[in-house]
Amino acid sequence: MKKWERILFGGDYNPNQWPREIWKEDMRLFKKAGINSATVNVFSWAKLQPSEEIYDFSELDAIIEMLSRENYDIVLATSTAALPAWMVKRYPEVARTDFNGIHHKFGERHNACPNSPIYQKYSRALAGKLAERYGNNSHISCWHVNNEYGGICYCENCEKAFRVWLRKKYKTLEALNKAWNTEFWGHTIYDWDEIVVPNALGDGFGDDKTAFAGLSIDYCRFNSDSILENFKAERDAIREFDKETPITTNLMGTYKQLDYFKWAKEMDVVSWDNYPANDTLWSLTAMRNDLMRGLKGKPFMLMEQTPSQQNWKPYNSLKRPGQMRAQSYQTLAHGSNTIQFFQLRRSIGGCEKFHGAVIAHAGTENTRVFRETAQLGKELQLLSPYVLKTVNQAQVGVLFDWENYWAIEYTSGPHKDLRYVDQIHSYYEYFYDRNISVDMIPADADFSRYKIIAAPLLYMVREGMAPALEKFVREGGILLTGFMSGIVDQSDNVHLGGYPGPLRKLAGVWVEEIDALAPDQANTIVFEDGCESSCGMLCDIMHLEGAQCLARYGSDFYKDTPAVTKNKYGKGYVYYIGTVPEKSGLYRILDQAVSEASVEAPFRDSLLEITCRKSEKEELWFLINFRPEPQPLPECFAGKEDLLSGKTVLIGDTLSQYEVRIIRSPL
Numbered sequence: 001m002k003k004w005e006r007i008l009f010g011g012d013y014n015p016n017q018w019p020r021e022i023w024k025e026d027m028r029l030f031k032k033a034g035i036n037s038a039t040v041n042v043f044s045w046a047k048l049q050p051s052e053e054i055y056d057f058s059e060l061d062a063i064i065e066m067l068s069r070e071n072y073d074i075v076l077a078t079s080t081a082a083l084p085a086w087m088v089k090r091y092p093e094v095a096r097t098d099f100n101g102i103h104h105k106f107g108e109r110h111n112a113c114p115n116s117p118i119y120q121k122y123s124r125a126l127a128g129k130l131a132e133r134y135g136n137n138s139h140i141s142c143w144h145v146n147n148e149y150g151g152i153c154y155c156e157n158c159e160k161a162f163r164v165w166l167r168k169k170y171k172t173l174e175a176l177n178k179a180w181n182t183e184f185w186g187h188t189i190y191d192w193d194e195i196v197v198p199n200a201l202g203d204g205f206g207d208d209k210t211a212f213a214g215l216s217i218d219y220c221r222f223n224s225d226s227i228l229e230n231f232k233a234e235r236d237a238i239r240e241f242d243k244e245t246p247i248t249t250n251l252m253g254t255y256k257q258l259d260y261f262k263w264a265k266e267m268d269v270v271s272w273d274n275y276p277a278n279d280t281l282w283s284l285t286a287m288r289n290d291l292m293r294g295l296k297g298k299p300f301m302l303m304e305q306t307p308s309q310q311n312w313k314p315y316n317s318l319k320r321p322g323q324m325r326a327q328s329y330q331t332l333a334h335g336s337n338t339i340q341f342f343q344l345r346r347s348i349g350g351c352e353k354f355h356g357a358v359i360a361h362a363g364t365e366n367t368r369v370f371r372e373t374a375q376l377g378k379e380l381q382l383l384s385p386y387v388l389k390t391v392n393q394a395q396v397g398v399l400f401d402w403e404n405y406w407a408i409e410y411t412s413g414p415h416k417d418l419r420y421v422d423q424i425h426s427y428y429e430y431f432y433d434r435n436i437s438v439d440m441i442p443a444d445a446d447f448s449r450y451k452i453i454a455a456p457l458l459y460m461v462r463e464g465m466a467p468a469l470e471k472f473v474r475e476g477g478i479l480l481t482g483f484m485s486g487i488v489d490q491s492d493n494v495h496l497g498g499y500p501g502p503l504r505k506l507a508g509v510w511v512e513e514i515d516a517l518a519p520d521q522a523n524t525i526v527f528e529d530g531c532e533s534s535c536g537m538l539c540d541i542m543h544l545e546g547a548q549c550l551a552r553y554g555s556d557f558y559k560d561t562p563a564v565t566k567n568k569y570g571k572g573y574v575y576y577i578g579t580v581p582e583k584s585g586l587y588r589i590l591d592q593a594v595s596e597a598s599v600e601a602p603f604r605d606s607l608l609e610i611t612c613r614k615s616e617k618e619e620l621w622f623l624i625n626f627r628p629e630p631q632p633l634p635e636c637f638a639g640k641e642d643l644l645s646g647k648t649v650l651i652g653d654t655l656s657q658y659e660v661r662i663i664r665s666p667l
């Protein structure tokens, strides 16, 4: 597989939207900004294939020829994420049917039905033709299939394909009826053709609820698999002509509808688009970066970020001076090997004309955004040889599981505000604040690499998951879990015999009831030393079955019953946190677990973000201040060289907001 020798720095480039004299100016400006890479051909299907019979690559030939001549690393997209108008007119089946059952006409993008045989035929054909034409060009550094895959189709083709998918999974209708518990509301299915898709015309209701979670979760699995088949078909078409260029598609962090762990197994390299809003916590952006690294356990590509502002959020703040640079270094720190923007030149029309770009509508290099981009470009040239040799390592794994994400958010009760990503993030945030590196891991990860596994909200425990966690703890690991865990199986049917079902023995507790607190209600947890912390949302009412009580509820009819427990199991421990404590309470519990597990946390008290990438020979420490107040550099870095400034770090040095140091330290 081809390897890149430099940090790719560039982004989406759409010369097809501009006259040729502008292309020449682009080349001059890109060089000036240190840009070495361009992602092209993301939305050009209508131009490449103006009718069913005709293909026309003349403009793309000219673009590729120009970029090759100028020695750019080209990220070549396949253009299949927006349908040509003629195709929708001639074959209406290529468009999607939405949740409300409305079949769409031509319009927007990300609009193809994954199970349309026509879409499958022509998307695969286009990818193959592109690979045949450009696959032997050594400047093509990466294939970018489609763009931001996602969404759900509920059309008749999908319905038919869903039935085939279900037959393969369940074999018999008896098994399917049992899995979906169809005796409830008299939904027994007697013929495969009676199965309908779970949108608003069927069992779906509201924004994201369902009468039958077993059915709807299967539809999520099926939809993710269907779209993945589209990716694989284009990938395989490319591979017929190009055996060695990495193939990716740009993912979207914690995007809900696609099981990215399953997807990543089919991708050569993970890439993603990072668009924090003006109020997104830096810890959440860090978590998403770690999740993208975790998908393959390898460095990833930052395929898109904006150099200044977005256009599609409610409030599209500018990135403040230094903020884009700090965000870029955070991305590298958490495992990216590229920094790419959407986009290089700002469009004149369409709904993204207010989306930021390296070259603004003014068209010159005399802008703040251009100067900041150029500074970063220069720095990345210097850093390339150091960064590309290193990888991230962690002693803590935080479990992220798309099927749990779907399942927990389909549940009707006990609490409408329970959001999967928020809850996972509340644990991640603790480790982030303590500057403890985290790997975001799937349910089938090798747990033995970690001292701590955090698995909050492990609502769906599928076959094999409990034994793997038991083994991890028995051999000395520390497991963090809690409320709404161990409740259901893979079909959303409850594990009978008392919560947390298959985790009951491991946690040493029996949860008898789950109380839900409205946003204006609260309880407290009282630790053994009398310290109190507020708690809310959900309160497990539980009995100790071997576990030790760390904190009890402070009020209500379950006052003095256990709220937080710790159970010895084999050589390890399980912490069970039965409610949502306020931050200080949660941090107190997690501090105890971290110290018990002897997890290294040398910078736990620093308010900088401190992250390490390592090679066999050296460590690269990324120190970033995301806070408004200046923060001191830890003294242990004094005397070492900052790669960015070339200066030696001194005792008493501070970083102001968005300032960055990258410190090299031999091992």
Ligand SMILES: [Zn+2]
Pocket (backbone or CB within 6 Å): 096, 097, 113, 114, 115, 116, 153, 154, 155, 156, 157, 158, 159
């Ligand atoms: Zn469809």
